[in-house]
Amino acid sequence: MSRRRKIIVLCAAALLAYPGVTYVQALTYPGNAPWGVRTVDWLRDMGGGQVVNAVENWWYTRHQPPNTAPPPDSLPGTAPAGQQAVPGTHPGAVGVTGIPLPGEGVWVPGARLPDGAAADYTTFVRPDPQHAAVVAGVAWLNQSLVRTTLIAGTKEPRGAAGPEGAAVPGSLRRSLLATFNSGFKMRDCACGVYLDGVQGPSLREGAASAVVHVNGRVTVDQWGRDAALGPDVVAVRQNLDLVVDNGKPVTGLWQNPAGQWGSASNQFQYTWRSGLGVDRAGNLIYVAGDKLTLTTLAQALVQAGVVRGMELDIHAQMVSFNSYRPDLPGIPPQHLLPSMQGSPDRYLAADQRDFFAVTLAAAGQSARSR
CATH class of the missing domain: 1.10.287 (Helix Hairpins)
Structure with a gap:
């Protein structure tokens, strides 16, 4: 040769x-x-x-959901009679269209403080009038009683976190109330992150941003209009553009003309989607469900009371909300919806993606990013 x-x-x-x-x-x-x-x-x-x-x-655009009632085993559990209301702040009314299913739009209290106040509530809505089988789970977190932390994964956002730093740290586990997924991979969302005092990729003006403040509260903002870096900000996770603003879905979601909400035609996919927002009182609301388009995700956020909201990650293996009962240590963690994939303990082991951990404020845990 x-x-x-x-x-x-x-x-x-x-x-x-x-x-x-x-x-x-x-x-x-x-x-x-x-x-x-x-x-x-x-x-x-x-x-x-x-x-x-x-x-x-x-x-995903060729697998539309049916226009029939969802199977009963796909719905979250309901509260026992008389247990829907407990002392303390309560979520607002949920928008329900048509004849509701049992438990639809009814808030179920979660973990309790010693005085009986609930730190979180859950419910579900059906945001797609054309496809009655579509269910979106809703979690409401009382930000007067909880603290939220953004935790880096081993690979996202920068591949900087070691395996020990990519899970809920031991110091937070006794007070752990919930964990939930973050957004797209940084290269896919044309956005940035601020974590552990480091900005990079750079924060983008106009991007939808989950902003973690030094007191552990999260605001969902349009970067540069509603929020900016300052001593009060300990973490920022951006993802695409806002999908809900001033309590309404943002114009253009169905067209996605400039790719503000992902790749072309992404908005038409009937797939698992998740979103995060705040209500008028500043409380945090997470929404997720299967067979949601971008428009029906925004509609579910609005039904849940969100005034500013953003899309988080999409697809079954990425969407995960897990609730814990620190007030009842023997109760195992649960998914927001029974059909969510993966283990409810997902973020107790090192994960490749960044995520949010929510703890009871009464435990005095730091809200700073880890």
């Missing part, structure tokens, strides 16, 4: 070996992430983002 041919063969072998090596690295990278998620992330990192987007659009 000529020297030229040997060089060509060696170069071809190197080119073929590179994808295999990087794929193995992706499959073995520290932090919890299912095989499918690792594979899709690897494809995107290898320049296959447009192909992944096209396949997702093809699949």
